[in-house]
Amino acid sequence: MTLDDLRVFVAVCRAGSLSSVARELGCTQSAVSQHVKRLERETGVALLERQPRGVVPTQAGRVLEAAAAEGISGLDLAVRQLRDLLDGESGYVRVATGATTVRHFMSEAVVAYRRRHPRVNLEFRTVSSGRGSFDALADGTLDLAWITLGPPVRGIEQRPVVELPWVLAVRADDPLAERPYIDAGADMAGVRLIRLPPNSASAAHLDAACAELGVQFAQDTSVADWDTALLLAELGVGRAVVPALPGLAVPGDGDLRLIPVPGLRPLPVGWAVRRWDALGPPARAFADLVESYRRG
Secondary structure (H helix, E strand, O other): OOHHHHHHHHHHHHHOOHHHHHHHHOOOHHHHHHHHHHHHHHHOOOOEEEEOOEEEEOHHHHHHHHHHHHHHHHHHHHHHHHHHHHHOOOEEEEEEOOHHHHHHHHHHHHHHHHHHOOOEEEEEEOOOOHHHHHHHHHOOOOOEEEEEOOOOOOOOEEEEEEEEOEEEEEEOOOOOOOOOOOOHHHHOOOOEEEEOOOOOHHHHHHHHHHHHOOOOOEEEEEOOOHHHHHHHHHOOOOEEEEEOOOOOOOOOOOOEEEEEOOOOOOEEEEEEEOOHHHOOHHHHHHHHHHHHHHHO
8 A cells, every 4th residue: 555545545535525536636536446446455344335425434444544644644744844844944834714813813923923934934724614624734734723612623632822702793873782791691582693604613602602591592694704793783784792803992983882791601712733742843933923912
């Protein structure tokens, strides 16, 4: 078996499809299948089970996938560390994030990092979900991911950086706009909210925090990010419960009001990496700089 065989096999297990991996690699489905067949000949067991919609690993396949993913990720980390040793102050830092994250959590750190490490290339990549970030960290295509922290994930280390309290965003002429704070249980029963990104960790955390208080909101309009929820609230389209983002001043003038909701459990956010002790110096320096600004 070869390293390419193992890489292709891990990709197929994650995608659940030979054809999608073939498209990604720019080869034929038959070529992808040959990688898997070579592994099956070497191991003497079936590794994939064909189903009406794609493939899934067998029990033996899951064993090999876990070991192969761990080994490939370790090799990729070692190669990056060797490149860091050769490049010195140059290299790459690949971060999973989005425009909202960069604007509210990393803007000062990015400017400071560029000044301190001008030869390091910062790459910001948008990943559609936390699961996608974890997969990219595991296969070595990302160094760092800024996430809403959640349950433990095998092979991933999570580091909390800051906890964000929740606020209710409403238009200035809203009946709730003049409240000094919102009692989630008494003031928001039956309130209709702009829904946070569906299936996101922040939406799941908010639902859990509300459930702890026995509160259930009605939700209609759905958005892709927190900034859009704030904009729609400012336009009077609806109300939104969002995290109190760093750098977002609570306005006293204008069309938007942000009212604290202290009863809701805060939202923990921070870094996810594969292994902190294997993180290259440029990536570690960037992570530490972001933390210093947020905690400062």
